[in-house]
Amino acid sequence: MGQIATALLLPDPAEMALIDRAGSRTVPVRALMEHAGRAVARAVIRHGAPCRVLVLCGPGNNGGDGYVAARRLAQAGWPVAVAALSPPRPGSDAAAAAGEWRGPRVAFTAAEVARADLVIDAVFGAGLSRAIDAALAEVLAAARRVVAVDMPSGIDGATGLVLGYAASAEMTVTFVRAKPGHLLLPGREKVGRLVVADIGMPETVWDAVTVRTWRNAPGLWQVPGQAVDSHKYARGVVSICGGGTMPGAARLAAGAARAAGAGLVRLAAGPAADLYRMAEPGLVVDDGGLSGLLEDRRRVVWVCGPGLTEQEVGRVLPMLLEAGRTVLADAGAFAWAAGAPERLAGVSVVTPHEGEFARVFGAPPAGRLAAARAAARRIGAVVVLKGPDTVIAAPDGRAAINDHASAALATAGSGDTLTGIIAALLAAGMAPWQAACAGVWIHGEAGMRAGPWPVAEQFDRHLGAARARAVSLGLAAAPRGADSRLCRLAGSGGVR
Incomplete structure (x- = not known):
């Protein structure tokens, strides 16, 4: 499949899960997670000057990406702390990423969020399907500046609808391809600048998954031009x-x-x-x-x-x-x-x-x-x-x-x-x-x-x-x- 064909695809969270599963047969999930976290850190470094960063990590793979991003930013000399909503499942890839974080850990509270200059939201990604609760919403709302990992927490990646509450991000770093929720309102207004990062997902995944949603752009279709003999x-x-x-x-x-x-x-x-x-x-x-x-x-x-x-x-x-x-x-x-x-x-x-x-x-x-x-x-x-x-x-x-x-x-x-x-x-x-x-x-x-x-x-x-x-x-x-x-x-x- 050509690059143009796949570049315009918008896999929804269910399709993205199948893509991740197909890709993991070639590239281990832990390696993809490392690439994703590094992409987030790189985007943050390019986004602004060093400042106090708090990474909010959820228990799943999105949180795993956050732990990697925290480690990479700390290695680059940024002052970073991590706050976990809850610990990853023991033995999971996210747990392995969390285990490699040696920096400070703080409580997952609105007060800690308010002290940070920049919050990296790695709590939930595009696959969220239920409304976030009031306690989490209070923590997210305390952030002055937000960079989201995959999707601002609270946005349904399939529909762009807000599930309870979602903070407005300055930038969202997603992986492989954008999702429908990045383009559909009101999610699009919450995403900020969208960065789609290549994390080394093998091209063979597109042969294993059917995706039928595209971003509308030339190349998806061909408009007839003028011919010399047109009438x-x-x-x-x-x-x-x-x-x-x-x-x-x-x-x-x-x-x-x-x-x-x-x-x-x-x-x-x-x-x-x-x-x-x-x-x-x-x-x-x-x-x-x-x-x-x-x-x-x-x-x-x-x-x-x-x-x-x-x-x-x-x-x-x-x-x-x-x-x-x-x-x-x-x-x-x-x-x-x-x-x-x-x-x-x-x-x-x-x-x-x-x-x-x-x-x-x-x-x-x-x-x-x-x-x-x-x-x-x-x-x-x-x-x-x-x-x-x-x-x-x-x-x-x-x-x-x-x-x-x-x-x-x-x-x-x-x-x-x-x-x-x-x-x-x-x-x-x-x-x-x-x-x-x-x-x-x-x-x-x-x-x-x-x-x-x-x-x-x-x-x-x-x-x-x-x-x-x-x-x-x-x-x-x-x-x-x-x-x-x-x-x-x-x-x-x-x-x-």
């Missing part, structure tokens, strides 16, 4: 259903589709066509009936929802699905499908924000990642659960988490822009999951290029450059071009 139909046709009540939303989606590279964008507005006649001159407005427009077999990709009422969606969406079109559903489609997600069965991509998602599927009970996956399976479509930690989930279980975005995207109409981008990539021939992942990344890139306080209309002027950057980075990430093993694996359901 508008080769670049793809996007058709958008326009309503008579809120024409602005459909126009925003259309503008984004054009700016993101669609060869031709057509607005099917029917009786409301006059509302769109004075739109951009490159936008074609159709006033004919939908059944007639569907006779054009070149019009494969359709957007249904932006600016449409429930009644308008109820009229056009069933017709699009009956005609076998590739449909991206958004906005008004969620009002029409409220409490009845089966109405969306047959669409290719849906792009709800959290409120729309809850309206259709119910409030997410177990975190955004699991909720998006469950919804994708339920309706057989790619689900883009929008937010600052957008999740893109496929019906077969593949999922990507996007952290390539800016708060500048939090403006009315931004979601319509995203819809248009994804539609343009679908029209260019990308498969739904890859198109959705790439569209979310390009949307984020455009948002970052647009500056701190843009309005949705301003994103379009940055979409060409954003797509070009996605193309460039994707080619650089794939040593054998679009047919690299990464693209085949990401398109086939997982990496083993």
